[in-house]
Each structure stands twice: as structure tokens, then as C-alpha cells.
Amino acid sequence: AQSVAQPEDQVNVAEGNPLTVKCTYSVSGNPYLFWYVQYPNRGLQFLLKYITGDNLVKGSYGFEAEFNKSQTSFHLKKPSALVSDSALYFCAVRDPSANQAGTALIFGKGTTLSVSS
């Protein structure tokens, strides 16, 4: 079965420091991987995706993520955190080879990022 794990409920980092939000996945085929961010009282916003190609993908607001097939990970990173990055971050996966009719995303439980000034 497909699954996504975000092992940290919360990540705390000081403004200006690099940040990493961890994500590991389990799929039977080649994964399509996504990161979304949710600000308070808002819907999820798409940050970036990995489909194929370069393992390092760049997305919105200076975020990037690295696909590591051997470790089945897709960690979200940013070189220098901003207070405004504080939000809830979700990792998600699709497995096109899975025997399912739809194209729904499977989400992790989310990681709260708190950036202090």
C-alpha cells in the first residue's frame, strides 16, 4: 500500500538558518512526489513536485526538495528560513502504477514549521 511518513510533528528553526522538513514514502512503482503548504485558515498551496529528471527540484518561495530513491525520501529544504515560512507542510505521493482508478494524492500527517526571529 502507498504511504507517506513525516516523522516530525514540529520543526523549530531560527530565522536565517537552513531548514529541513523530512518526508519518506512507500510505493510499489515510481513515485510522483509533492509538497504543499497550509497557512492558517487557508487551503493547501502547491510548493513543488518531483516527477522525473533531476533529483533536486526547486519550487515556490525559495523552497527545494531532494528526491532520494535509495532512501525513499523527499525532504523539503530552504537555505535561509523566514518567519513568514511558519506554516503546516504536507508531503504527498502518487503512484501511477498502483491499481487504483483515480489520481488521488496520498498525504502525510503534516509537519508544523515554526521560524523564530
Next chain:
Amino acid sequence: EAGVTQFPSHSVIEKGQTVTLRCDPISGHDNLYWYRRVMGKEIKFLLHFVKESKQDESGMPNNRFLAERTGGTYSTLKVQPAELEDSGVYFCASSTLSTGAGGSYNSPLHFGNGTRLTVT
């Protein structure tokens, strides 16, 4: 373009009552999804429409939940009768039927702000 809109933003109902949530996807988006997040847990898939057809409803919890998308435009999700465990945030999302590499699998979902349902 207008985003995905959901109504109401909040709903508080008593156990046993009925609630209907509405989602208006982005115009032209044939894929429409319903998800639910219970406090502190994963965002769980409920079901997926392609136009007016239910493509996958494997995530619907039970027969108290009924989703429709008449005419392939907006969608409604009815909970009848509501139970305490139905409380959570219900998200709607839409995407295009991409014809590029990977088809719809590489199309990001566009989410609404969600409906926070509280059953007391």
C-alpha cells in the same frame, strides 16, 4: 483565475443532523477531489470525480456520506446523519485532465480553504 471555493467555511451541527458542503472547482477543471483532515492526522482521500462521474470513491467512510457532481461543475458532499467522528476539515481540490507526460498524475491539485465541520 478564481480559485477553488468552498461553502460554508465553518459549520457546527448536532449529532444526527444533516450538513451539505459545497465545492466550486476552478473553471475547466475536470478532476474534483474531496479530502478530510481530522485534527492532527493525515489528510485522507474521500473520493474523486472526473467531470460528473465518480472515478474513485474508495475513501468514503460509510453510507452516511453522499457526494454528487451534477453537470460536472460544482460538487456537494452531504453527511446524513452526522456523527461526532465526522468532525474535521473537509477540503475540496481540483485539477486539469492533463494530456502531457504522466497525464493527470503530474497535475498539481488546487485546494479550497476547506470547511471546518464540528459535530457536537
